[in-house]
Every structure is written in C-alpha cells, then in structure tokens.
Amino acid sequence: MKRLIITAIGEVQRVGYRDRVTKIARKNNITGIVRNCPGYDVEIIAEGNEVDLDRFISQIKIHEDPIYVESIKIDKGTYEGKWEYFEIQRGKPDEELGERLDAALTYLVRIDSNSRRSVEIGEQMLVKQDQMLDKQDQMLDKQDQMLDKQDQMLDKQDQMLDKQDQMLDKQDQMLDKQDQMLANQNYQISLQKITNQEIQEMRSDIKDSLNTKYQFIEQQLHEIQTVLKNAGMMS
Template sequence: MKRANIIVKGEVQRVGYRDAVEKIARKLNIKGCVENFIPYDVKILAEAEEESLKRFIETIKIKKYPIDVESVEVNYKEATNEFEYFKINRGDPQEELAERFDVAGKLLYRTVELGEKSVALGEKSASLGEKMLEKQDAMLGKQDLTIGILRDIKQDTKYIPGVLSEINDLKIRYDLMEIKINKIKEVLNVLVSV
C-alpha cells in the first residue's frame, strides 16, 4: 500500500471537483480525503495499491466544464492506514453553501449557452430544410418535364412499327422488281444476239 499526497491546481474550487474526486475514489476503492487548499487548489490524501493510485491520479485530471485541472503534483509515501473510507473534508457551512450556489450558477449559465447554441442549430436546420424543399420542388418540376418529353417520344414512336412494315413491303417489291428487270435483261440480250 502507498499513500499519495496530491495537490491539484486549476479551476478546482467552487466547481464541484471534490465531489467528482470522491466518486472516483469510491469506484477505485481508494481511502483518504479531499479538501480545498488555500488559496485556489485542492489537496488529496489517497491510500491504495500503487496501480490503483496511478489510475486514480489519471482519472482525476478532469477537463469538463466547469472543472479544468491544469496540473497535479504527487508525492508518494508509505500508507498510514488512518482512513477507513474516502471522504470530503468540508469547510465552513456558509462557504460550502456558497460553493454549491457557485457551481449551480456556472452550470445554469452553461445550460443557457448550450440552449442558445441549440436554438441557432435549429434555425440552421430549418433553413437547410427550406432549401431542400425548394430543390425538391425544382426536381419535381424537372421530373414532370421529363415525363412529358417521354410521353411525346412514345407518341412519336408509336408509328415506327407501321413504318417498319411499309419498309419491309417496299423491300419485297424492290426484290421482285429486281427479279423482273433481270428477266427483261435476259430477254433483251437474247433478242440482241439474234
């Protein structure tokens, strides 16, 4: 077992960081405590097996609004086994209540920001939807035009079988005329040679 004395710097006071650390410690079976460390930091005493402590230290490097951990300083010692569980050492009740209000205010402000972004995205989505409808209308117009052209082509091509039949009849007549002309040539050749 090892003990890690940890100083965490950044936006870690009045943002709910100690609560987050406590939850992480409980999940990883870490014993110890966390408290605000004047003026702006947080101090953590954590005892566990070395691998669990390393995982704990990596996990507490939170960068999720409103928490922003900038650095973590760690000093290892031998465990004292003075802790039965992990707890938050709280300060003056009025200070703690003020911290809760600070966290709530920051989260409320963030919620408003996200709401505004959501409205802006909704407006963009509506605008894109309108453009898509315009394009669909244009496509339907072109589709109607194409259908009209295809109907005209169908109308024009309905006579093709009749024309093909007439061409076939002409071919047969031509073949017959060719045969008759050849016979006439033969007769003329016979007459000329006599």
Template sequence: MKRVVATARGRVQRVGYREHVYNETFERDISGYVKNLDTGEVEIVAEGGEQDLRDFISEINIIRRPIAVKSFTVRWEEATGEYATFEITRGDSQEEIAERMDYAGKVLHSIDMKLDQSLQLQHTMLDKQDQMLDKQDQGLRLQHTMLDKQDQMLDKQDQMLDKQDQGLRLQHTMLDKQDQGLRLQHTMLDKQDQMLDKQDQGLQLQHTMLDKQDQMLDKQDQGLQLRHTMLDKQDQMLQIGIETKEEILGLRKDTGKYLDDEFKEIKKELAAIKGALARAGIQV
C-alpha cells in the same frame, strides 16, 4: 498499499471539483479525503493500490469546463490505513452553500449557452431541410421522367418476354427429349449395376478359392519343411554309417595285421620246437 498527498491549483473551488474527485473513487479501492484549502487550492489525500492511485491521479488532473487544474503536485508516501472510506471534507455551512450556489449558477449558465447553441443548430438544420426539400422536388421531377422511360422499357420487355416464351416452349420440347434419354440411360445403368453385382459375386468366389489355395500352399510348405527335416536326419544317419563302416574296415585291417604277426611268431616258435625235437631224436 501506497498513499498520495496531492494539491490542485487553478479554478478548482466552487466549480464542483471536489465532487468530481469523489466520483472518480467509486470504481476504485481508494480511501481518504478531499477538501478545500484557505489558499484557494484543493488538497487530496488518498490510499490504495499503486495502479488505482495512478489511474485516479490521471482522471483528476484535468481541464474540463468549468474545472481548470493549472498546477497539480503529488507526493508519494507509505499508506497508514487510517481511512475506511473516501469522503469530502466540508467547510462551514455558509461557505458550502455559497460554493454550491456558485456552482449551480455556472451550471445554469452552461445550460443556457447550450440551449443557444442548440437553437442555432436547429436553425441550421431547418435551412438544410429546406435545401433537402428543394432537392427532393428536383428528384421527384426526375423520377417522373424516369417513370416515363421505364414505361417505354416495359413495353420492350413485354416484346422480349413473348420471344422468351417461344424460346421456353422450344426448351420444354428439348427437355422432354432429354428426359427420354435420361430414362434410357437409367435403364442401361440398372443393367450395368446388375452386371457389376454378378462380377462382385464372381470376385468373392475367386477370393474364397484363393484363400483355400493359400491354405493348401501353407500345408504344402509345412510338408516340405517336414521332408527337409527328415532328409537332414537321413543325411546324418548316412554320415554316421559311413564313419562306422570306415572304423570297422580300419579295425579289420588292424586285426588282420595283428593276427598275421601272431601267426608268424607262432610259426617261428613251432619251427624252433620242431628243430629242438628233431635234434633230440623225436619225430613229430
């Protein structure tokens, strides 16, 4: 909240300036007062929002007949909140009555001047109306001339309409033939629609067959996958058999070599025994 102390100088007393200041507070949240000073100036003290106060100052610093603010000083202060509303501070009754009478006289004088201006404006308007009536008379004469020409044009239009009627009859004949052609086209289109319906049914049957073929192919894919799995297992079993066979062959070879070596040793031992027995005189 802000406070404004303003002083207006010029033609501001006995011209309704205080009422104008008061009226400008109606739609604004502003409190304070306005009063006449003995110096012929008007003092305004107002409190409210800063933007409201700036708009308020702009509306009361005016030159608008009969008000003429020649000088306007403003001093900004902090608001005190001492005012509940905005009021006009009146002087003594004689001064207020004199001010109101002066203001009323000026208003009447202003009304009288406006009436004179209004009468002058009316005379000007009457002169212009006379000129307009003259032009309207000229316009009416011109319209009569134009009407005569329009009658001539209407006669020609009647002749043209007769020719247009002949053309329309010819067009109707052509339209009848076109209608016959359209009916034939509709019949052909109906037959084409029937053919298209049958084609749609055939396509639906083909889609059904394709769906079944897809299902059969899926099952074949599954069978092939199962066969591949079985072949992989058979390959593994064959590999195991080959490895087992090779191991058995190796084992046989090792066993045969071992037995041959053992037989040779046994033969050597038997030969040694036979020799020992023979030396001992024992025949075997």
C-alpha cells in the same frame, strides 16, 4: 499501500470538482480527503494500492465543462491508513454554501447555454433539412425532365422505326418492280432468241431456194449454149 498528496490546478473550485473526485475515489477503493486550497486549487490526499491510485489519478484529470483540470502535481506521503473512506473536508458553512450556490449557478448557466446551443443546432438542422428538401425537389424536377426527354426520345425512335418500316415497304416494292422488269427482260430475250432462230431458218430456206433456182438457170443456159453451138450459131 501508498499515500499520495495531489494538487489539482485549473478550474476546480466552485464547479463541483470535489464531488466528482469523491465518486471516482469510491469506485477505485481509494480512502482519504479532498479539500479546497486557499486561492484556486484543490488538494487531494489519497491512500490505496498502486494500481488503484494510478487509475484514480488518470480519472481525476477532468476536462468536462465547467470543470477543467489544467495540471496535477503529485507528492508522495507516508501511508497511515487513518481514513475508512473518502470524504470531502469542507470549509466554513457560509463558504460551502457560497460554493454550492456558485456550482449550482454554473451548472444552470451551462444547462442554459447547452439549451440555447441545442436550439441553435435544431434551427440549423431545420435549415439544412429545408435545403435538403429543396435539393430533393430540384432532383425530382430534374428526374421529371429526364423522363420527359426519355419519352420524347422514345417517340422519336418510334417515328424512326415507322420511317424505316415505310422505307422497307418501298424497298420491297422496288424489288417487286425489279423482279417484274427482270421477268420482262427475260421474256424479251426469249422472244429475241425465237425471232433470231426464225430469221436464221428463213435465211437458210431462202438460200436453199436461191441455190436451186441458180442451178436451174445455169442448167438452162448450158443447154441453150449447147443447142446454139450445135446449130453453128456459137463458136
């Protein structure tokens, strides 16, 4: 078992630090006393085993408004085992009463400050919420505008599809006209072929007829020449 003489330096008097140290000591099986020193510091005489003392020291370094332990000075003492529990060694009644009142006032000021801070934070949160709602309204307006634009785009696409359908109908009509023109051209070509064939046949018939007539005429001329020769009229 060990004894440590600890001096806590900082904002440790008239802020309820001794009460906090007493509760920490009880939880860590530490016996001894805590008391105010002349001036501003607090002295702690703590007895216990080494593990409990180390844990106790780490926990009394409090940095929670209004308590602020700036530093701790530790001296080793001789273990005596004279205390059965940990207690506050108080000063004169009027001093203790004054410290109690000061601690209470400090906590009231702290509560008031925290309340004001909470109100300020609440007001800031309300402002932020209003800003968020404004942003959400703006986003909704933008979404409405986007939806309107999409509707307009869909209308334009429908118009384009209608135009494409009309163009396809026109193309179908043009193809039908082209089919009719091709059919007419094929018919005319067929007629030309028939006409050409008939002309060729007529030419052949005329040629044959002329050849027959020429042969007949030549034969007649030949016979006339023969008669004239026989009559001595031609040499």
